[in-house]
Amino acid sequence: MTQEVESRMALKDLVDRYATESDKNNQDYYRNLFRPDVKLKVYMGDKQIMDMV
Numbered sequence: 056m057t058q059e060v061e062s063r064m065a066l067k068d069l070v071d072r073y074a075t076e077s078d079k080n081n082q083d084y085y086r087n088l089f090r091p092d093v094k095l096k097v098y099m100g101d102k103q104i105m106d107m108v
Contacts, residue, residue, distance in 0.1 A: 073088055
C-alpha cells in the first residue's frame with residue numbers, strides 16, 4: 056500500500072471518529088483525536104461554542 060493511500064485512510068478514520076463523537080456531543084473525546092498542543096475552537100455558524108487550549 057502506498058504512503059498516499061495510507062495517509063488518506065488515516066484522515067478518513069480521523070474524520071469519521073470526529074463526526075461520530077460530535078454527534079454524541081462528546082467534547083472530551085476531541086482532545087484524544089488531536090496532538091497534545093492543539094488549540095481547538097468550535098463554531099456553530101458565527102458563534103464560538105467551545106475553546107479548548
